[in-house]
Amino acid sequence: MKSRFNKYSKYVFASGFAAVSLSCSNTKFLKEGQMLYTGGTVKIENDSLSKKDKNELQAALEENLVPKPNSKILGLRPKLYFYNIAKEPKKDKGFNYWLKYKVGEKPVLLGDVDREFNRKIIENYSENKGYFNAKATYDTVSKNKKAQVIYTLRPGARYLVNHVKFQQDSTLINREIQTFTDKTLLKPGKPFDLDVIKNERERIDNGLKERGFYYFSPDNIIVQADSTVSKKHEVELNVKLKEDTPDLATEQFSIDKVIVFPNYNIQDVKRGKYSVPMNQDSLSKYAYDDIYVIDPKHKFKPKIFDRALYFKKGDLYNRTNHNLTLNRLISLGVFKFVKNEFIVSDSLGHRFDAYYLLTPRQIQSLRLEALGRTNSANYAGSELNLNWTHRNFFKGAEQFKASIYGAFDFQMGGQEDAQNLFRAGSTVQLSIPRIVAPFRFNSSSAFVPRTNINLGFEFQNRTQYYTLNTFSASFGYLWKENARKEHDLKVIDITLVSPSKVTDLYKSKSEKSDAMQRVVEKQLIFGPTYSYTYTNTMLSKPTTIYYKGTLDLAGNITGLVTGANVEKGKERKIFGIPFSQYAKIENDFRLYHKFTEKTSIATRLIAGVAYPYGNSEFIPFSKQFFSGGSNSIRAFRARTLGPGSFDPRKIEQGTLLDQSGDIKLELNAEYRANIYKFLNVAVFADAGNVWLINEDQQRPGAKFSKEFLSEVAVGAGVGLRLDFSILILRLDLAMPLRVPYYEKGDRWAFDRINFGDSQWRKDNLVLNIAIGYPF
Incomplete structure (x- = not known):
């Protein structure tokens, strides 16, 4: 480790020297008499204010100062540097124009700062917050061609609300206003605040709009402030209608x-x-x-x-x-x-x-789509879709959708023996804009509830291995409480998986693997599913969240009625096929936080468990959890991670196509930044794994135990995203930092990192090519 530090230390010192040089070089481009503006600060001189009030007032005042200084990254101004070193372009295009005006940033000079204007802003804002005697001054501090403006505010005492009066008269509109004055935002003892007064006017307007006053406006309300009623820095507020309020605004319609x-x-x-x-x-x-x-x-x-x-x-x-x-x-x-x-x-x-x-809208539409595609299993290929939509099928705004599709997928960066996939199928859906049920469903939501009926068939051929036919049908309801909360209940969700061809090659490879054999078994899955989604990501807030919880119950009532118990030899069948019985729950929680308009962090936590019982000893393969791939733990190839500490290197290449589990834990974090228009970069870290509920003798270490934390895989990497609005092309390069199937106590891989070794790069650097963001 010491030798490695010595090897790279010179680069660290060189980078530090370059950073210092970059920070100093911007001022050399200034003309005689020019000074680079580094920002303004506000000092508040008032001993009677609490530290919290001072900090809040200071932060708000500094936010209102204009202009803003040149942007900084880690204390440096690289955008300003690019502007300075780029030559003045002769045309509004080309590399120099892009570097100077798109990547670069014009210097903000002291001469651009109207200090008197900022002083008035500080005083006016302070008065609006109840500091009626606020006085501000400013001073300029300069050194080495850099200048900072320091504003000093003496706000005086803050005026508090002494009394709130809603003026009364005999008019209808006044009587209506009096009925909701008890919920006023204007409270005695609270500081005078112009923003609160504006919100109170909006509150009154909203209340009147609910009571028939269609033509009323917040501007028809005036709040008079009288600071002469007391000598204790108090103010009395009088809320009333303006005298020139139009007659139409006072009428109830x-x-x-x-x-x-x-x-x-x-x-x-x-x-x-x-x-x-x-x-x-x-x-x-x-x-x-x-x-x-x-x-x-x-x-x-x-x-x-x-x-x-x-x-x-x-x-x-x-x-x-x-x-x-x-x-x-x-x-x-x-x-x-x-x-x-x-x-x-x-x-x-x-x-x-x-x-x-x-x-x-156009009632009917026929659309043919030919597209390139990728999925979470690192497959890429082409797909052809023919979609027909009728938006008024029975003249009641029923939407009928039918589609046929065909796709050919090949795996990029995956297992050598994964084999390619050919898929073809058809789906139909009828969506009725109401709840079709023997019970009454009342919804005051702004969104029309829907009854959805779905039918589907898919033919899947994994070349040289097997062919599966999958039939699906569902009936259920979709409704939204509001823009944030959505419910999706499938009263019945049926899936039938039937193999039509299993090759001798696959049979030979699966002889020693019960898990592979279960992939091509007939599967009958039926039962209700329910999902709840909450999101406020559509709001313009710095921090937003997304949550989706899913509950899948298969064969529960049928298993109870028939007395199914596979452990006691009482396996029940329907049409000669054992039906699946299990309970599965999955939670997907995401948090997004914006630092600036161009930088943000996104995090995701996935936790799920599927428990087989009654008529099933195992969870159906199609309903299990998987890990690894472009939308999961990106340092591990798709579906190759886990379960638990099971080591895939001990088995013959291609013996297991997909590693699945009954329990899943996953945590992802990604820092995102926009560099230029459509060009975005990211730095990310992923951690997680899947485990089995029951012991599997053929996969030692796969069962979930109290040592599960020591079996969590960790990966990290960098990404490039090309955001073309209608399409986001994502390139993520990741490497493993912690490998769960290494010897316990030696699973961290930091000491194995060697970018100079071509074999290490081949074995550890995983390139994920995908469409859209991972979460």
Whole structure:
């Protein structure tokens, strides 16, 4: 180790010297009299403020200072350096232009800083936070052509809210406001804060929108502040309507007629083909319960709008039902554009008509796809898909999808004897926009619940080994509580795997492996499955999460009724095939955190267990867990890791195609950074493994035990991602850091790393080529 340190120490020192040189070299490009701006800081002089309040105020003020200094990485400014060394390009293209203006960053000079403007920002922000007597000054500190601006703030005492008054009068709108003043955000004893006042105005507006005041606006509310009522740095707030509030904003509206145009086309409007029936006689023939559906060609069943629309005749307008209706119409999947208009029909009675102008999508589509593909088993190849979609199959927004496909896959970087794969099959799905069940399902969600019926068949041929026919069918429900929470319940999910050909070569290789023999056994799997998904990754927050939990119960009721117990010789069959009985649960938790717009970290934890019992001694191969590959532990080739500390080197090459397990633990972490537009890089680390529930004499060390932590594999690497929006091409180069099948106590592989050895590189560097991010 000492010799290795001496070997590389000169490079470490050279890198450090280069870093220091880089940090100093930027100033030499400055012209006479120019100074590089290194940033502004705010000092707060107030002994009465707590340390926490000082820190919060300081951080907020510094965030508001403009401009921002040149970006830094590890204390250096490489982007500024690239800008300085690049020649001025003659054209807006070419290498020099790319290096200077795309990779590089123009220097921010002291002359670019309006210090007086920043001083006013500091005072104004402080006053908005209740420091009414705030005064700020600034000073400039310069050295070696670098300058920093120091702002000093003397905020004085912070004013607190003494009393909150909601002015009362006899108007209807005022009486409505008084009913929810108990939930006001303005609290006596709290600091005066302009942002809180703005939020209070929004709160009042939201409350009134729920009570029929469609034309009201937050700008119609004024909050008056009086700081003369007390000598103790207190302020009294008076909340009231502005005197110039329009009369229309103070009126409470209800729904008169609800009119739907399901074949609305803006081009027809421009051509004068579109007209709105305005009288009751012309509307009456389109009536359906309390709504009117203007559909002369009867392309849609009126019932689908009755389910989707929340407004009925006589209902008081409220924003919640307004938004729910629009979202449900969109989630039907049959309309490309959804437009809503409210037109006053009776100003004296304070009523308006609700119009829904719906532009249908193309009802039928036929699409042929030819594509290159990769999967988690490191297979790459080509696939041809023919897809037909009908978005209004029974005129009730039912979506019918049918597809046929064929694919040929070959393994890249995998096992030598893995053999190639040929797959062909067909799937059909009918998705009905409601819950079809003998029970009543009420949903106030903005998303239409769906009943899904799926049928599928796949022919799979692993060349020179075997051919499998897989039949699948499912019936279930998919519904969302909101944009974050989704439920997927398959009441029945059936899979039948039937081998039609097993070669002598495969039989000879599997003679000593029960696991390989189970791959080509007939498998009948049926039972309910349920998955729950929660995500807020669509929000613009620095930290977001994703969670998916799946529960798979197979053959449980059937096994209980028939008294199945394979351990006691009571194996039960259906159509001559033993049915599988097990319970399986899997959890996938992900956390994403953004440091900046261009840098982030993503982490994932997978934990799952499948337990066979009753009619099954083993989990079906297709339902087991696997580890390794481009979306898992990337330092190990696909499906070659585990189970446990089992050593695959002790068996004949190709004897086991896939290593599977009943228990899975996996942890991944990845730091991501954008370098230039579509070019992204990553540094990652993966850890995990799979284990068996029961002992396997043919695979010693495979069973899960209390020593499982010592059998966790660890890998790390770097990645390059080409993000072309419609396609993300990912290249990950990984190497193992901890190998579970090495001798216990010698499983860390740091001392074996030798990039200069070609054989080591061949055995340990694994290149993963994939489409999309791993998680």
